[in-house]
Amino acid sequence: MGLIREIGATLVAFLRALGSMAIFLGRLIIYAPAGLLRFRLVVQQVHNTGSLSLAIIMLSGFFVGLVLGLQGFDLLRRFNSENVLGGAVALGLIKELGPVVTALLFAGRAGTALASEIGLMKATDQLSAMEMMAVDPMKRVVLPRFLGGVIAMPFLVAIFTAIGIFGAWMIGVAWMGVDPGVFWSQMQSLVSMDDVREGIFKSIVFGVAASLVAVYEGYTAWPTAEGVGRATTRTVVITAVSVLILDYMITAALL
Amino acid sequence: MTLAAPEGNLIELRGVRFRRGNFRVFDGLDMAIPKGKVTAVMGPSGTGKTTLLRLITGQLKPDAGSVRVGEYEVPSLSLSRLYEMRRQMGMLFQNGALLTDFSVFENVAFPLREHTRLPDRLIRHIVLTKLHAVGLRGAAELFPGELSGGMNRRVALARAIVMDPDILIYDEPFVGLDPISMGVIVRLIRRLNDALGLTSVVVSHDVRELELVADHSFLLAEGRVVASGAHRELMDEDSPLVRQFMHGEADGPVAYHFPAKDYGDDLFDRGQGPR
Numbered sequence: 001m002g003l004i005r006e007i008g009a010t011l012v013a014f015l016r017a018l019g020s021m022a023i024f025l026g027r028l029i030i031y032a033p034a035g036l037l038r039f040r041l042v043v044q045q046v047h048n049t050g051s052l053s054l055a056i057i058m059l060s061g062f063f064v065g066l067v068l069g070l071q072g073f074d075l076l077r078r079f080n081s082e083n084v085l086g087g088a089v090a091l092g093l094i095k096e097l098g099p100v101v102t103a104l105l106f107a108g109r110a111g112t113a114l115a116s117e118i119g120l121m122k123a124t125d126q127l128s129a130m131e132m133m134a135v136d137p138m139k140r141v142v143l144p145r146f147l148g149g150v151i152a153m154p155f156l157v158a159i160f161t162a163i164g165i166f167g168a169w170m171i172g173v174a175w176m177g178v179d180p181g182v183f184w185s186q187m188q189s190l191v192s193m194d195d196v197r198e199g200i201f202k203s204i205v206f207g208v209a210a211s212l213v214a215v216y217e218g219y220t221a222w223p224t225a226e227g228v229g230r231a232t233t234r235t236v237v238i239t240a241v242s243v244l245i246l247d248y249m250i251t252a253a254l255l
Numbered sequence: 256m257t258l259a260a261p262e263g264n265l266i267e268l269r270g271v272r273f274r275r276g277n278f279r280v281f282d283g284l285d286m287a288i289p290k291g292k293v294t295a296v297m298g299p300s301g302t303g304k305t306t307l308l309r310l311i312t313g314q315l316k317p318d319a320g321s322v323r324v325g326e327y328e329v330p331s332l333s334l335s336r337l338y339e340m341r342r343q344m345g346m347l348f349q350n351g352a353l354l355t356d357f358s359v360f361e362n363v364a365f366p367l368r369e370h371t372r373l374p375d376r377l378i379r380h381i382v383l384t385k386l387h388a389v390g391l392r393g394a395a396e397l398f399p400g401e402l403s404g405g406m407n408r409r410v411a412l413a414r415a416i417v418m419d420p421d422i423l424i425y426d427e428p429f430v431g432l433d434p435i436s437m438g439v440i441v442r443l444i445r446r447l448n449d450a451l452g453l454t455s456v457v458v459s460h461d462v463r464e465l466e467l468v469a470d471h472s473f474l475l476a477e478g479r480v481v482a483s484g485a486h487r488e489l490m491d492e493d494s495p496l497v498r499q500f501m502h503g504e505a506d507g508p509v510a511y512h513f514p515a516k517d518y519g520d521d522l523f524d525r526g527q528g529p530r
C-alpha cells in the first residue's frame with residue numbers, strides 16, 4: 001500500500017511539474033514574437049550559450065568520432081565491409097549521437113550556467129527590481145536566454161557531427177587505410193535527406209527541451225544559495241532524462 | 256491614469272488583511288501616506304514592513320481590503336496598468352539589487368533604455384547627472400561587484416530616480432552603513448524629496464536616523480498601526496508600546512519572540528504546541 005501511494009505521489013508531482021513547465025513554455029511562445037523584435041538581446045545570448053559550449057562540444061565530438069571510427073572499423077572488418085565505415089559513422093552521428101550527446105553537453109555547460117544565472121538574479125532581488133522598473137523579467141531575462149539556446153543548439157549539433165565524422169575519417173582513412181573516395185561516396189549513398197531531416201528535427205526539439213528546463217529551473221528556484229544549487233543539479237538531471245525519453249519517442253514515431 | 260491624486264493622501268490602505276500560511280501579517284491595517292512628505296514606517300523585525308511595500312507596489316495582493324496609490328486601485332490592476340503605475344515609482348531595495356552584469360552606468364541607464372528612445376548623448380547626460388547627485392559620477396565604469404555596500408545602495412538610488420518618479424520607496428536604507436554613508440543617505444532622502452517634489456516612504460527601524468528625515472511616522476506592530484504622528488511626538492509618547500520601540504527597551508508589550516509553542520515543551524519535546 002505504502003509503495004503504491006509513494007509511486008502515486010511521485011507521479012502526481014511529476015505531472016504537476018510537467019504541467020507548470022508546459023504553461024511556462026506557453027508564456028514564452030506567446031512572448032516570442034516580441035522577443036525576436038529585440039533581436040540584439042537574442043543574438044547576444046546565442047553568442048553566450050554558443051561560446052560557452054563550443055570548446056567542450058568540439059572536443060567531445062572529436063573523441064566520439066575517434067571511438068566510433070575504431071569500434072566501427074573493428075566491427076565492419078569482421079564482415080569485410082570496412083568500406084561502409086564512413087556511411088555507418090555518419091548515420092549514427094547525424095541521427096542519434098550528434099543531437100543526443102550535444103544536448104547532454106549543452107545541459108552540463110550552458111544549461112547549468114543559465115539556471116544558476118537566473119536563479120541568482122532572483123535570489124538577489126534583481127528580478128524584483130526589474131519588475132519594479134516596469135520591466136517584465138520574463139521578456140527581458142528569460143525569453144532571450146531561451147531563444148538563444150534554441151537557436152544555438154542546431155548549430156552546435158552540426159559542429160559536433162562534422163567534427164565527429166572528421167574523427168572517424170582520421171581513424172578509418174588516415175590510420176587504417178580505408179580508401180578515402182570509398183569512405184565519402186559510401187557516406188553519400190547511405191545517408192538520405194530524411195536522415196538529415198530527422199537529425200535537424202531532433203536537435204530543434206532537444207534545443208527547446210534543454211533551454212526550457214534550464215530557464216524554468218532558474219526562474220522557479222528557491223531564492224537562496226541552496227535553492228540555486230539545487231536548480232542547477234535538477235537542470236542536468238531533468239534535461240538528460242527528458243532528452244533520452246524524447247529521443248526514443250521521436251525515433252519510434254519516425255521509424 | 257496618473258498618480259496626480261487629489262491633494263492630501265497619495266497612498267491609502269484600508270482594512271488590509273494579509274496572511275502567510277498560518278501567520279497573520281496584517282489584520283486590518285489602515286494607513287494614509289501624505290503627498291510630498293517623507294513618511295517613515297517603523298516596526299520590529301518581522302512585522303511586515305517589507306510585505307507592506309510589496310503590497311503598495313503590487314508585488315503582493317492583500318487577502319482583503321483596499322490599497323490605493325494615486326488613482327490606481329492596486330490589487331485589481333492588470334499587468335500593463337501595474338507596470339504603468341510602477342513607471343511612476345522608484346524603489347530602493349534592501350541590498351540595492353543592481354544588475355550584476357551591467358556597469359554602474361548601464362544600471363542607471365537601464366530604465367531609460369527600456370522605456371525611452373532617447374539618443375545616447377541625452378541618456379549619458381541624465382545618467383551622469385543622477386550619479387553626480389549621489390556622489391558616484393566617478394564610479395560610472397565600475398561594476399556592482401567592485402562597490403561597497405553603501406555605494407551599491409547609492410547607485411540603486413540613482414537608478415530609482417532616473418525616470419523622475421513621483422513616489423520613492425526605501426526599504427531599510429540605513430542598514431549596515433558607516434556613519435558617513437548614513438549621513439549622506441539621510442541628507443539625500445531629504446534633498447531628493449524636496450528638490451524633486453517627491454513623496455517618500457522610508458521603511459526602517461533606525462529611530463534615530465528617521466528622526467532626521469521623517470515628517471510623519473507610523474509604528475507597526477502585531478499586524479496593525481499602533482501609533483502615528485509627527486516623529487517628535489512619537490518620541491515623546493507615553494504609551495508603553497511606543498516607548499518600548501522608540502527608546503529600544505527590551506521589555507514591554509511588543510513580543511520579541513516569533514509565536515512559538517511553550518519554551519519548556521519545545522526544549523524537551525513534550526506535547527503539541529499551538530502551531
Ligand SMILES: Nc1ncnc2c1ncn2[C@@H]1O[C@H](COP(=O)(O)OP(=O)(O)OP(=O)(O)O)[C@@H](O)[C@H]1O
Binds near residue numbers: 275278304305
Ligand atoms: N516568502 C515568505 N513566505 C512565508 N512567510 C514570509 C515570507 N516573507 C515573509 N514572511 C513572513 O512575513 C512576516 C513579515 O515579513 P517582512 O519581511 O515583511 O518583515 P519585515 O518587517 O520587513 O522584517 P525586517 O525588519 O526583518 O526586514 C515575517 O514574519 C515572515 O516570517
Ligand SMILES: [Mg+2]
Binds near residue numbers: 304305306
Ligand atoms: Mg524587511
